[in-house]
Amino acid sequence: MGFESLLGNDQVKENLRNTLSQDRASHFYLISGAPGSGRHTLARLLCAALQCQGEDKPCMACQQCRKVLSGTHPDVITVEDSQHVTVPIKLVRQAQADAYVKPNEGKRKIYVFPQELGLPGQNALLKILEEPPAYGGFLLLTDNPEKLLPTLRSRCVHLRLQALKPLQLRQALTSAFPKADPQAMEAAISRSGGYLGQAQAMLRAKSQRCPETEAFAAALAAPNPMALLALLAPMEKWKRERLSDCLQDFLRLIQEAMVFRAGLPVLDPIAQTVAAARNPGELMAMAQTLKKAIAYTQGNVSPAAVCGWLGWALRS
């Protein structure tokens, strides 16, 4: 039953149900798919299924399932370091040594690699895969399986996540975002490539954007430098983090306007007004300016100085 919480991908789910019910689970899985395709969801469900003590795995109800799903199972270990692009080799070696220490309480000791592995990391992992402990489990997540060594790929059961149909996306998004307006919903579906996570991220960004975004759009569409300065003046006193979040919403608006100019559906009618008032060169320059302002805000420049500079740099 648990695999149902991953939408679509019926073949992948059916194969997993079959092998798990016959106790033929593999030690190594490769989960591939585009960003937003459900790789992390599937990894969590598969870890639960491998530890599950219930009948229909993952039952989502036994103690083992609950611990995995809440991220507190001591024998499900995520190997990653957000400070680096690829998993540092040191962490792979630690996992390699730790894998031969028996599980605390689970049937399996599972290592999840959600981050890309560099060549040294892949070679280190290959050593474990050559002689895995009987209780070991290794899940590799990637958006591009071609980046992995063929010898590594060939040892894994490959689970390929596919795009969803518009109808499936519409149903899932309607229940998650009941207040989303139809234009935003259809634009998110059409631009997501069929990947729920991408469509959700677009709708979430729109519903949570800072209230100043509409006034910003109006000032750009007018175009009215005084309105822009009036909008930015109170923002000079904001905390760094709030200013950075809001500037990112401004940048998303400009990017939406560029998307509209490229002929794609947009989530937001106010992006259309900006696109109508500004040419592509101006939009591109504004996006660059906002990116710089965001970098300044996240660096050492004070919010007052950033807002002052922005009012000057965006003047028209």
Ligand SMILES: [Zn+2]
């Ligand atoms: Zn269970």
